[in-house]
Amino acid sequence: MSTEVREIELVWHDLVPRLLTVVRNERITPKMARITLTGDDLDVFAYAAPEDHVKVFFPEPGAELPAMPTIGPEGFEPPGPDGPQPIFRDYTVRYVRRDAKEIDIDFALHGHGPGATWASTARPGQRIGVLGPRGSYLxxxxxxxxxxxxxxxxxxxxxxxxxxxxxxxxxxxxxxxxxxxxxxxxxxxxxxxxxxxxxxxxxxxxxxxxxxxxxxxxxxxxxxxxxxxxxxxxxxxxxxxxxxxxxxxxxxxxxxxxxxxxxxxxx
Ligand SMILES: Cc1cc2nc3c(=O)[nH]c(=O)nc-3n(C[C@H](O)[C@H](O)[C@H](O)COP(=O)(O)OP(=O)(O)OC[C@H]3O[C@@H](n4cnc5c(N)ncnc54)[C@H](O)[C@@H]3O)c2cc1C
The missing domain is CATH 3.40.50.80 (Nucleotide-binding domain of ferredoxin-NADP reductase (FNR) module)
Incomplete structure (x- = not known):
């Protein structure tokens, strides 16, 4: 076995928050939803490696829009105790189609939590926030x-x-x-x-x-x-x-x- 160390390069991307719209919600297996999202600036979406992931921001139950992240000099600023409390979870970017301004995210439908709950019923036209990817390990x-x-x-x-x-x-x-x-x-x-x-x-x-x-x-x-x-x-x-x-x-x-x-x- 070789013990020679090879460099794993980390490339940083501009941290872009986007409000995206659901195009499709397809059940690729009984417990996995593939949600296709679109947005005007997805033609410049950064994606370079299999693990590239985003933070997805969900609306409060009953709300139309999610509370979006605040971006400061250090990047994503976790919310303080006052003001809107974004609800967010990490998800991998499954496919990127820049020409069509679409990305796909696959959600495991495990039955609990805002991510799995939202994905189980998401309909075309609904909106969520997406932040990232922040970087890619090449x-x-x-x-x-x-x-x-x-x-x-x-x-x-x-x-x-x-x-x-x-x-x-x-x-x-x-x-x-x-x-x-x-x-x-x-x-x-x-x-x-x-x-x-x-x-x-x-x-x-x-x-x-x-x-x-x-x-x-x-x-x-x-x-x-x-x-x-x-x-x-x-x-x-x-x-x-x-x-x-x-x-x-x-x-x-x-x-x-x-x-x-x-x-x-x-x-
Ligand atoms: C870098 C990264 C990439 C990820 N990519 C994906 C992805 O592409 N698709 C995806 O589905 N998930 C992905 N995840 C995992 C996802 O972020 C977590 O499963 C997250 O907890 C889901 O949020 P939720 O709101 O559904 O549940 P939460 O509110 O976070 O949790 C509610 C309850 O559900 C339990 N729970 C959480 N996830 C599961 C699960 N999968 N099965 C059973 N019980 C669970 C928790 O333990 C908790 O008890 C990724 C995580 C990371 C860190």
């Missing part, structure tokens, strides 16, 4: 192999990983979903092995990745999902001897916690 595309894995919340990034990684490099992918009905038809090259794990059958990322052994050569690992479930996974994957920057394990949400407003990426 991972080198010349590793010898890749491991990419995640649960439903990570599927938008995982799908983009599979589309963007070059053919000819082995890609080992695991996707954990509730049951077979939640599998998505993800584009993949001949060099990708994608295994769907069904919680309904007792399968999990934790059990699958505990068996993972690093192939020869320089590898890159990206995993995202529920923060607590990722802890033993992170420990195992970091014990494989890859440079630390080549093992990215991100908590995207935490069971029992409302709005995990940061990537839970530490041990």
């Amino acid at each position: 991972n080198p595309l010349d590793f010898d192999w890749y491991l990419v894995a995640g649960d439903e919340t990570a599927l938008p990034a995982l799908g983009a990983w599979l589309e963007q990684l070059p053919a000819g490099k082995p890609v080992i992918a695991y996707a954990e979903v509730a049951d077979p009905a939640e599998e998505q038809d993800l584009v993949r090259s001949a060099d990708t092995t994608l295994t769907w794990l069904h919680r309904s059958a007792g399968q999990s990322l934790g059990a699958a990745l505990a068996e993972f052994r690093a192939p020869a050569g320089a590898g890159y690992i990206w995993v995202a999902g529920e923060a607590t479930a990722l802890k033993p996974i992170r420990r195992h994957l970091r014990s494989l001897g890859l440079p630390r920057d080549h093992v990215e394990v991100d908590g995207y949400w935490k069971r029992g916690i409302v709005n995990l407003d940061h990537h839970d990426a530490d041990d």
Whole structure:
């Protein structure tokens, strides 16, 4: 296995808040809504990497418009105790069509919280706020192999990983979903092995990745999902001897916690 460290370049983007309008709400699986949004300035939307994500601002129940973010010299300024309290959550940008001034965001419909609740009933013409992406991690595309894995919340990034990684490099992918009905038809090259794990059958990322052994050569690992479930996974994957920057394990949400407003990426 190679321990040579390759640079993961971070490119910053201007932080642009946008009020966007729902064009479509498509159920791509029973519990995943793909919401297409449009806005006048989406022809210059910054997007460069699979993990690129935005903060989505939702209206209060019954309100027409969301409270939008305040942008200061340091970027997004969390609201003080007075004034409107924006309701926001992090979501990955699944597709960008600048010519059509559209983006797609896939929402896991888990039944709780403003994000999942809004997405389950969103109708054309409704509006939400979108802030970002703030930056893009430009991972080198010349590793010898890749491991990419995640649960439903990570599927938008995982799908983009599979589309963007070059053919000819082995890609080992695991996707954990509730049951077979939640599998998505993800584009993949001949060099990708994608295994769907069904919680309904007792399968999990934790059990699958505990068996993972690093192939020869320089590898890159990206995993995202529920923060607590990722802890033993992170420990195992970091014990494989890859440079630390080549093992990215991100908590995207935490069971029992409302709005995990940061990537839970530490041990
Ligand atoms: C960088 C990043 C990118 C993300 N991209 C996406 C994405 O593209 N699509 C997506 O659906 N999510 C994505 N997430 C996860 C999403 O931000 C969280 O799931 C968020 O909590 C959803 O907000 P909510 O209002 O639905 O629920 P919250 O109000 O935050 O939480 C309410 C309750 O629901 C639980 N909960 C939250 N999420 C889930 C879940 N998925 N399954 C079961 N229970 C849950 C919480 O533990 C809490 O008990 C991303 C997160 C990060 C950090």
